[in-house]
Amino acid sequence: MSAIDLNARASGNFEAKLLETTAVLQQAARDYAPLSAGTAPRVTLACSLGAEDMVIAHLINSLQLDIGIFVLETGMLHTETLDLLARLKASSRAPVQVFTPATEAVVQFVAREGKEAMYKSIELRKACCNIRKMEPLNRALTGKAAWITGLRREQSGARADVPLIDTSDATRVKLNPLANWTWGDVWHFIAINKIDYNPLHDQFYPSIGCAPCTRAISLGEDFRAGRWWWEDETAKECGLHVKASPLPEKAPT
Template sequence: MSTTSSLPWAAAPAVSDAKALYARHTSGFEQRVADTVAWLRRATAEHPGRVVLANSLGAEDMVLTDLIARHQLPIAIGTLQTGALHAETLALIPQIEQRYGLTVDLYAPQQESVVHFVRQHGEQAMYQSIELRKACCQVRKLEPLSRMLGGRSAWVTGLRREQSANRGTMPAVETEANGRVKFNPLVEWSWNDVWHYIASHDVPYNALHDQFMPSIGCAPCTRAIAVGEEFRAGRWWWEDESAKECGLHVKKPEAERALA
């Protein structure tokens, strides 16, 4: 694992151009792109008409969206409209549809569940405890994701090993407990790779990346990172590092799966 001082965002100067700051061509880049396209083609070949990109509207998923469109791959695009996203994040949806001619399917939480949660715990519940924050994620993200994946036999994510220690050994493809296959075709990409691709192909991206937010989630749970901080330091910054997952990409223990 790289040390903090070697990370591309660790010594960020006071600029507001993510492409200028992060985009770097590194050895093996072209092969990593080719490998990613091969993984995407495999997903469509093995799961025709039943694969979706879970697009968080972050930089990595915009790279995958561009590759899907560029290679005309039959992969649906879905995103979780949590009801708490930044305006800058939502602004990408029409840009995707206009630029690529692709439909972005939106999956919102059940309104009655949101209302009940807020009435019971308040608008600021996520700051009160890890349990309440994860309960909010359950309502706003996990339940909508279950509908996004309904009827799908595979899904694609923009996860990379470099993003966190928890993701450091993540495979490019994995089979989940329910038999659904999860493709992570960017696992070997660096943050420099992501932005080199964006810069090379003029890929639309979330304007919040220009404000030192490399990892972007719901507005109450995302802040800019400071010099020297890790990639995901701006997510749930009030929590212990080991807790920083919403549940979308966390494997359940065997006992918990048996009860699910």
């Protein structure tokens, strides 16, 4: 059974949600348009190549919006994800930029901590995320006034309060146009628009990251149970969508 067959169930108010999402994206294209002809737009989609981000990429392209798209190619992605990236680059009207980690930083980290450092401690896993995701993300967002994500409130407890428009960061605005969508809404939209998606979703991978840090989930498990499954539930973020907190992190037990 495909992910579409299993999940495509639109909410009763799906059309209103779609109008809301479309309005957010259109407004972003207007508010953060290039400052001069020939320059890049000041807003970009952080595309993980997951189902949600493929929906947003489709909307950006079908609405012909002047919004950039970028992908963080961590060097540890599944073959299926890399194949989808190639297809997106070939088919996207909007240019797709790919950002990779600094080679020397990766080489030194692996030489020092080993290829499976992420399993040894939360600190080492986060250090790996910092090298492979956070530093490339900072480069991807340089010069941008806003960025777009596929975050949804339904994804996890940590994301339950995700706003459509997040202005809590003084550096740049964060737009979450699918904040109100359900997983069923996402797959309904994918089905009716025949949007390309990662075949790992058909193998019960709802949330897909780096290969060593992602597994399939079982019926009844939390949506993000397959991400960093060996860690405490409260630690399951890589840093891309974590707000700074004055509270110390929980010590590993």
